[in-house]
Amino acid sequence: MRLEFETADKLARHLAEDIDLRHAVFQGVDLTAFADRLAKADLRDAVLLGCVIPESLQGKLFDASAIIFPHIPNTPFAKYRGLLYTPEELQDAYRPGDHDSYQATLDGRIYEHFKRSGPNPDDAVEALTRRLHDMAITDAMQEFIVGKRIVAIMGGHSMRRSDPMYTQVALIGRELTQKGYLVTTGGGPGAMEAAHLGAWFATRSENDLLDAVKILTAAPLYDPIGPWLDAAFAVVEKYPVKDRDACQSLGIPTWLYGHEPPARFALTIAKYFANSVREEGLLAIATGGVIFTPGSAGTIQEVFQDACQNHYNSFGVVSPMVFMGTQYWTEEKPVYPLLKHLAADKPYGKLLEIHDHRSDVVAAIDSFDSSRGTQRI
Known part of the structure; x- marks a missing residue:
């Protein structure tokens, strides 16, 4: 090695x-x-x-x-960085109330650079530098997750902060973090932000978390970005994280969706240019299971991407797929019945569960963890 x-x-x-x-x-x-x-x-x-x-x-x-x-100049991002990002680094120059200041942040400058050359740049050097960056992020992430028990929480980016489901997802994120899991998401707004918010409050009371949600509802959606970020910064100021290790969570966003700022409450961020690498990697590292909260096309794509990994045992681990919201996943978006049929004769068929209560969702993850003993990474 x-x-x-x-x-x-x-x-x-x-x-x-x-x-x-x-x-x-x-x-x-x-x-x-x-x-x-x-x-x-x-x-x-x-x-x-x-x-x-x-x-x-x-x-x-x-x-x-x-x-x-060699060093390759003229890009705002480090091609060979050895560490993952932090929210403080990505949003370094943002000043609450001055919404235009986001353009001066590292995240904002990289996104503007990304937009100028597009998702599939013709320039060979630009394409190369992005690949080098993403390779470095993957390498840093693989080092970061060693020994950690990882559970991914997926869900819609348009979930409002005022939605009762947002609070439930935050409480799930908090409880899983308290139990020693590393909560991982796509690192954006909505359900993803809720999961990281819960992890942020792992060392605080449930009442503190509920108060934070109340503060956040002043800007329920990420568009426009300014008020949404201001509310998050207000929570950070009122409830600074007490213990970064105890409140750790991992967000894995992409500049392809750079109009969605990374969740401020994710203490570690692996941000990619290539969305395909990011999505596959996010699901692959979640060997402790994936929780699917209500979402639309993107979340449903992730359902079947995870199902494919389990179906063919792509990474040597078959792990739970836990759905939250019976009516949503069986009637509004009837993915669950199809998946049960697809997995009927496969090992992961026994690891599909659907629940309405957060305690049952956490229990489904926990029971799998206990059954595997020391086999987990």
């Missing part, structure tokens, strides 16, 4: 003990301060992705057959 260094601190800790760096990967690290130490290191077949390389090291790297991917 290759050593990977995404930060200067991580490299410094390693060099304090060892100078064997054969096949090591360096992602976006400024190597200037380490020049003397690296001059004595074994750098054969190392890979350097967008690093700052002092002139004194260049000859050594050439002799060591190192592979160097």
Whole structure:
């Protein structure tokens, strides 16, 4: 297995003990301060992705057959980033009340850049930089989820904050986080935001969470973005997160839907350019199960995408598909009866459940977790 260094601190800790760096990967690290130490290191077949390389090291790297991917300028995003995003980073320059300030945020600037060249850029360098970025995000996400029990919550982006279902989803997110699961969503508004809101309040009372929902209902939908964000920032100010580890959740949004800002309550964000990579990856990592709350075409697509992964056991794990809302999933959007028929002779057929109460939804996830024992990642 290759050593990977995404930060200067991580490299410094390693060099304090060892100078064997054969096949090591360096992602976006400024190597200037380490020049003397690296001059004595074994750098054969190392890979350097967008690093700052002092002139004194260049000859050594050439002799060591190192592979160097240079810095590519003129984009607002880091191509070789070693860490996932945080909401503070993506929404860094936003000032509540000044709705135009979102354009100056990192998220806003990347989205404007994305729109200029479109979802399928003709420019080969632009296409390459996006792929490099998404590769780095996937690599960082795989490191982030090691050892975590992951449950995805899917649902409509247009679910209003004033919808009773929004509150129920938030309470589910809170309880699952309290039980030690990593709640994961598509990272946008609606049901996705509700799940992250619940995780944010994992160390606070249910009454605090309900008060936060009341604050958020001042702007029930994400369009327009400004009031929607202002309400979220008001909650963050009144109820700052107490313990990032205990309140952790993962949002996985995309700039393809960049008009939907990322959920402010997701403490870690893996944002992609390629929506197809993002959707497949989101469902693939949810080995603890997927909860489907009411949603439209996008959510229904995710239902069958998850069903396909389970049907063919694509990733070596068959996990629960739990639907919330009997009337919705059997009458309004009668997906559940079809899925039961499709899965009748498959192992995942026994893992399909539908419920109306959040306690039953959580119990369905929990019972699967208990039955698997230590097999989970």
